[in-house]
Amino acid sequence: MKIGIIGAGFIGGTLTRRLTQLGHEVRVSNSRDPQTLAELAAETGAEAVWAKDAATDADLVIVSIPQKNTPDLADGIVSARKPGAPVIETNNYYPQQRDGKIAAIEDGTPESVWVSELLDAPVHKVFNGIYWKHLLEKGVPAGTAGRIALPIAGDDEVGKKAVSALVDELGFDPVDAGSLAESWRQQPGTPVYGKDFGIDATVEALAQASPDRTAEWRA
16 A cells, blocks of 8 residues: 555654555655655655655555644645545643643543544544554464454544554454544553553453543643
């Protein structure tokens, strides 16, 4: 596939490495000049581009940036993707640790719903709760004992199938985590966040989640 990645931090950079290893054609960007990604491009074979160009003609787009920077993205930044191409967002809201107060999220809008509204596109929430080194190193073939499961929230069932196939290709078991409105079940502070659970434990943890944020994850 042609995959555009907006954000080259721990998760975006790791996905660039893994997806190029799998043979996908990756365009990767950050908030600066593409030359700042020359080393990553040389290492992986990905094409470093301006953020506004990452989604052009893409079969799938990944947005992986600090939550506080989402409003700074250019209008329509994912609109040049192929029609119906799914958009993945891996962001997390860290009000005390990094992002400051985002009023809409504090007032109850799920993080990924807020991102979807700003991007003006449906999104799928996945990869937000796995440690980047585990994403890089712990993918294994389907059926392997101890395979890590990753929850996927989203409203587009066709897109969710494509995202699930990608998660499986990367070496993890995809778990349908419900609609985007329920994506709070996998945000920071929930039972599934940061855990390397298998399928059954992931399903159970999602069911146990509460929409009420704990003190650590409120502004």
